[in-house]
Amino acid sequence: MPGTSSKSTSPPADDVGFSHLEDAALASPEGDEESAEVESQTWESRSVVAGIGEHGLRLDKALALWVPEFSRSYLQALLLQGAVLVNGKAGLKPSAKVKAGDQAVVELRPTQQSQAFLPQDIPLDVVYQDEHLLIINKPAGMVVHPAPGNWSGTLLNALLALDPKAALLPRAGIVHRLDKDTSGLMVVARERQTMDALVKLIAARDVRRNYLALGHKPWQGAAQTSVNLPIGRDPRNRLRMAAVDLAQHPGKAARTDIRLLVNGQQGCAVFCSLHTGRTHQIRVHMASLQHPLLADTLYGGAAAAGMERQALHALRLAFVHPVTGQSMSWFALPPADITSAMENWDLRYNLAELA
Known part of the structure; x- marks a missing residue:
């Protein structure tokens, strides 16, 4: 039998640990506002006295015995949050050894992913x-x-x-x-x-998706091109995607049609049509053409023309309504940061013509 335990009558933690996201990465960033809010509240707590059977166990394994209704990943998250006290001390590592007679208090806080x-x-x-x-x-x-x-x-x-x-x-x-x-x-x-x-x-591929993108450097070559380059996880940097050789690396076919709208001395504005929907597809394909998007530092771009985020906007969406059967399309002009960037680089174009 695990050590004896008792529950407090503090306000219950709503659905603590029962989210299906519970087993994702659980550690909260230091200084996160939501973490600070959780710290300030009182939640249900579980008091436990370690028995002979838990003597010498790792703390995370003992926790799994003391609070068996929750997953180990959730309990490890509580450890990281300082929500587990052993003999009044918080901040212990999961590998800390438990001794018989240790008094533990576990605050069953809702993690960010449980909310x-x-x-x-x-x-x-x-x-x-x-x-x-x-x-x-x-x-x-x-x-x-x-x-x-x-x-x-x-x-x-x-x-x-x-x-x-x-x-x-x-x-x-x-x-x-x-x-x-x-x-x-x-x-x-x-x-x-x-x-x-x-x-x-x-x-x-019956949903038509069109994007406005701003790329570094003046456009060269044909005013319209189709990029057919498979995309997969970058084998040298797992945080990026990349155009890959399917004979050597896993990936999926990807096609983007790109049409030049207006050229400038410092960059270009292009109209992109997706035929597939791979992660970061336009960003990877534009970089492959040596025209990385403005401010897209992940793929070789840099902050420019006032842009602080990648210069990409989903401009147009069209499909046949799945219930009414009506052909429908929608158009949304880009936000101020992109229109200002176009003005800053003299990439003037009547975007309403693309509606």
């Missing part, structure tokens, strides 16, 4: 809405799905607050994504049948 699927009242630019789907103009800086380092403030959190039906759908109805620092149009389902249909449309 990742909570609604948050975040304003959204809804371009179109019907009973089946939404078209959102996502701002730059907004993460689409909760993930390590961004467990809140995401598009998913905003959708859960905007639409009560979103909680009934996987990923709140999100069927595709944009990078955090890419702005522009996304479609989101409001019901399961529509979600399944949209996924099929995307897989069949």
Whole structure:
């Protein structure tokens, strides 16, 4: 039998440890505002006295015996947060050895990822809405799905607050994504049948997605080109994607059609059409042409013309409505940072012509 334990009557931690994201990377960044908020609250606690059977065990293994209803990864997260005290001392390592008679207190705090699927009242630019789907103009800086380092403030959190039906759908109805620092149009389902249909449309490449991108250096060569380069994880840097040789590295076929809109002395503005939807596809393909996006430091770009994030905007979205059968398209002009950058580099173009 594990050591004896007792529970406090402090306010319960809502759904602590029961999120399906629980086994992701759990450590919170130091100084994170949400971590600070958690620190200031009182949660349910579990008091334990280590028995003979736990003597000599690693602390994380003893915790798994003392609090068996939670996963080991969740308990390790509590250790990192200082929520486990042994003989009044916090900050112990998971490998610390337990001695018989040790008195432990475990505060069952909700981790950030256990709260990742909570609604948050975040304003959204809804371009179109019907009973089946939404078209959102996502701002730059907004993460689409909760993930390590961004467990809140995401598009998913905003959708859960905007639409009560979103909680009934996987990923709140999100069927595709944009990078955090890419702005522009996304479609989101409001019901399961529509979600399944949209996924099929995307897989069949029947959703037309067009982007505005600003690249370094004046454009050279044909005014229109098609880039067919497979994309996979960069074998030299796992944080990046890269154009890869499928005979040597894993990856997937990727095609982007690129049309020059306007050329300048320092850079170019191009219109990109996706035929596939690989991670960082336009960013990788533009870099392969020696025109990395402005401010896209991951792929060789640099801050320029006032841009502090990658100069990429999902400008146009079009498909046949999966329920009504109507051909529909939406257009969203880029935000001020991109239009200002175009002016700064004299890349003047009537973008409304692309609608």
